[in-house]
Amino acid sequence: MYVAVKGGETAIAHSLDFVADKRRGDRDVSELSLEQIDQQLGLAVDRVMTEGSCYDRSLAALAIKQARGDLIEAIFLLRAYRTTLPRFGASEPLDTTRMVAERRISATFKDVPGGQVLGPTYDYTHRLLDFSLAAAGERPEAPTAPADAAHTLPRVGDILQRDGLLEPPPSRLNGEAGDLTREPLVLPADRSLRLQNLARGDEGFLLALGYSTQRGYGNNHPFVGEIRYGHVPVSFVPEELGFAIEIGEIEVTECDMVNQFAGSHDVPPQFTRGYGLAFGHVERKAMSMALVDRALRVDELGEAVTSPAQDEEFVLAHSDNVEASGFVQHLKLPHYVDFQSELVVVRALRAEVEKRLEQAALAQAAE
């Protein structure tokens, strides 16, 4: 009996055993290593790091393994771990012109300084199942060009900006960027919090919202100014040193979306920006984020809110898949007390209506 069950304790213990067993699956099949997940399911690792807000490939791989490939569950696991970590401070802003890019494309110019670099992309694969992957066997290595780490890679946006054609990026914040994992979100949110929210936001949610802007729900006529993916150095200023030191490199995908000009009688037309940044190689996410970021700049750019993607409270309050998943799935918990209350009232209301109908019928018969 579900309702009055005794022995919830035992049932939970057995359920935990069962799910652990299911995770392992058939013992005749060799167990996945974290290295295999990191190397061969690397894009899953990238997504989990991005939405889990924690750059650690092996922890993300572990979370994916533990969650049996359920990426939202893996994001949840990684976040719940992250929240217990001590904070040493904030890094210096990333300088993506120092990126050693594996991929870099612009849709706005035929050629740009640094060139168009196609890199590892599924864009031009024909989506035919490659049955040879079903068999084991070594694959040939791709030829590589030598990387030029000394070279800086100017951003296409910066070049446009020099001519006044593109608005400058918002000025640097006063003080530290906010952190919505430490402070409750207060609306309207400042840009740092909004971008943090979008970076952590569910890829599918942002994809759908970004798509909706293209279909006319808050269109802002985007062009991909540039997408780049590669390694960038991370610097940090330790309190005791007082100057920045490089503490490592991370892989990021950056998307600078250039959008149709605003302008009026007095202000010359100018292209506007939407920005996306994600850990690893997560292009779909970075692009969606850039579309939604631009859509959310309605207030700042004096546009009217007409569509969901432009509605800050709607977007920011519903973007987080760990929150959404928890609340949707909490409907599985027992609600029989509330349901009982509803039953009592619905029965009473039905009885009243039936009585009224009966009396009406009697009155009619008497006439």
Added chain:
Amino acid sequence: MPDTTIQNTLPQDGAYNYAYLDEQTKRMIRRAILKAVAVPGYQVPFGGREMPLPYGWGTGGIQVTAALIGRDDTLKVIDQGADDTTNAVSIRRFFARVADVATTTHTEEATIIQTRHRVPETPLKDGQILVFQVPIPEPLRMLEPRETETRTLHALSEYGVMQVSLYESIARHGRIAKTYNYPVMVNGRYIMSPSPIPKFDNPKLDHSAALQLYGAGREKRIYAVPPHTPVKSLDFDDHPFEIETWTESCALCGSTESFLDEMIVDDTGKRLFVCSDTDYCESRR
């Protein structure tokens, strides 16, 4: 006992601070609790953390309890009035593990009672703290989805929208058809969501001797009702607030005064009614 999902990704439990949360986080929550007590019924925003249990499953109540709990406490956790429902078991296990705390199913023995959807039938005493798990802390949310708007309505005590909604219910059904999460006015100032308890439990909130704390994890809000504080269920002079009643009595203890759960016991739809509060029911048998 098998490892849970948490244990697998982390160093052993000893790596955690007492009661899971770090001291900095506890201080932040404790400050929010003090302000919540100082302004009864007002929802204090707090920097809710990501807990190792899912949002919507009691993370707000768990954070409040984690900020309260100590080795001298005795904890009771109920869901739907019962100590043995799966989520209550899960939360109780969590605290037994991270806070090394005594647990009980007896309402009178508990110093902290964390609850979802019920207030115990046994009257609470001075010194007890009732911690509610809250899914949607904003009582006006279903009438006005925007936080920016509802915050202003509370600031101005502008509650006409709620009155209209209740009045519409009367116009349609001849009564206020709201049955759970029934809005209350706290200390004559703030309209508050009592969490999705049945309206049957609302009168227990009024002038209770215990402190009531409400935690909403996903929405990152904490609010409170101090002891001996007026908590009035909203109504109209010609449609006074009423609680649910049953013609049946509890099949196990015979109570005619407690909230009853209805169970379907066979294929023909035969019903059986038993107390929702398992501790109350057991103590009467």
Added chain:
Amino acid sequence: MSTTVLAPGFTNAPHDAQRLFRGVLDAFSHPGRIVELRDAPAGPGTLSTAAIGFLLTFADRETPLWLEAGIDKQEVRDFLRFHAGAPIVQAREAATFGVIVAGGGEPFAGFAIGTDTYPDRAATLVIEVPALDGGQPAIWRGPGIDREVRVAIDGLGDGFWPAWSANHALFPCGVDLVFASGSRLIALPRSVAVEA
């Protein structure tokens, strides 16, 4: 740099802080009730142990602290900076917590009272008093109080209760108070009306 030895803080932070918090919460939940903070460390000796216990329980890097001139001694600053990490500020309006000595004029003037939309953004003030009883009795009424309670805090100046009435009238805005003496304290949240 002071050469004196810093007084010790908590011996077991999670458990000491938890017990003190529950004491203070009991006081806030029952305005007028005298609560003994048994485990509060002594501190540098210029503040009551109740005030020290309160500050170590609630203050940290995120909560600017304002100290009245008479209390703002180097050993107090060193102690609170080291054990709580709280920045000590000169401007009352910037403070989350303030420590003041009873008897001065305009005790609450200038402290944050919150806003209509965010009344929680208000200061909590610790007032050092000579004794929590034996003073002029006053009747307190409000949330947390069963009907009414008589409280006779000693050493509050003449203008104190009128100033409190003005603060209470700001509800839901307003400051909240903690009266500290020795190892005991009484809380007075803004929701409580006082008839002096």
